[in-house]
Amino acid sequence: MNFLNYLISGISLGAVYAIIALGYTMVYGIANMLNFAHGDFIMVGSYIIYVLVSNQGMNPIAALLISIVCCAGIGVLTEKVAYKPLRNAKSRLAVLITAIGVSYFLENGALLIFGSNTKAFPSIVNWSGVTLFGGQVKIQGTTIVTILASVIILVVLQWFVHKTKEGQAMLAVAENYGTATLMGVNVNHTISITFLIGSGLAAIAGALMCSAYPSLTPYTGAMPGIKAFVAAVLGGIGSIPGAMIGGILLGVIENLSKAYISSQLSDAIVFSILIIVLLVKPTGILGKKVQVKV
Secondary structure: HHHHHHHHHHHHHHHHHHHHHHHHHHHHHHHHOOOOHHHHHHHHHHHHHHHHHHHHHOHHHHHHHHHHHHHHHHHHHHHHHHHHHHHOOOOHHHHHHHHHHHHHHHHHHHHHHHHHOEEEOOOOOOOEEEEEEOOOOOOOHHHHHHHHHHHHHHHHHHHHHHHHHHHHHHHHHHOOOOHHHOOOHHHHHHHHHHHHHHHHHHHHHHHHHHOOEEEEEEEOOHHHHHHHHHHHHHOOOOHHHHHHHHHHHHHHHHHHHHHHHOOOOOOHHHHHHHHHHHHHHOOOOOOOOOOOOO
């Protein structure tokens, strides 16, 4: 039964990676850029919840909703201030370096405000969970909520992208930026919506992750953000279902590696997977090859 416990815990961790990876894959698929500051929005959203619940005594769900709105707003502002001026830059490295700069700005801003001490994060889930097989398998309430949240988010995003006007605009921009502009699509508005959704998802992921692992520092989102990027590449960056599959797989692999191989080598195994995927199938599990005319 230990294997089943490890597997369920890995799926829960993978669901968090999947939610974060959805933000990565949407921004890359539509704006064609990698927002490496995305992981730090996890930290920002978690600190907002921490302040509202621990210091102000607010209801955790209300605090989560405020965190989502704040992170979404910060995401849109970041895109307008830091990324939009570089959208047509000759070098693609300009945006990448700017994203790294935004990441350090958010981390050091949190360090100045909250200090380096670890904060005890107040869980947003007040459900102990369920036990199976006579108590041999324990599924935490946070685990169940995290898995359900990831599935609901996937379904809603798929519906939004394929059934709404804004979603159709996203698909048009992702297909061909220039043609979408000529056809009357407001590209700037579409990219802003993408950042809004992605940053809001980061706040949800941060709340769920910190509820399962209740500690918070200015660097809380750094490593999960990088691993979520690996998950997005594994599933096929630009694919929403691919991000979900990649996240779940990565979480399971990481957790089983910690349990049966070595907790110290688990991160190395995760990044080895990225190298193998890039060598064997660069497009990922659900990614598609794109023919480019030169």
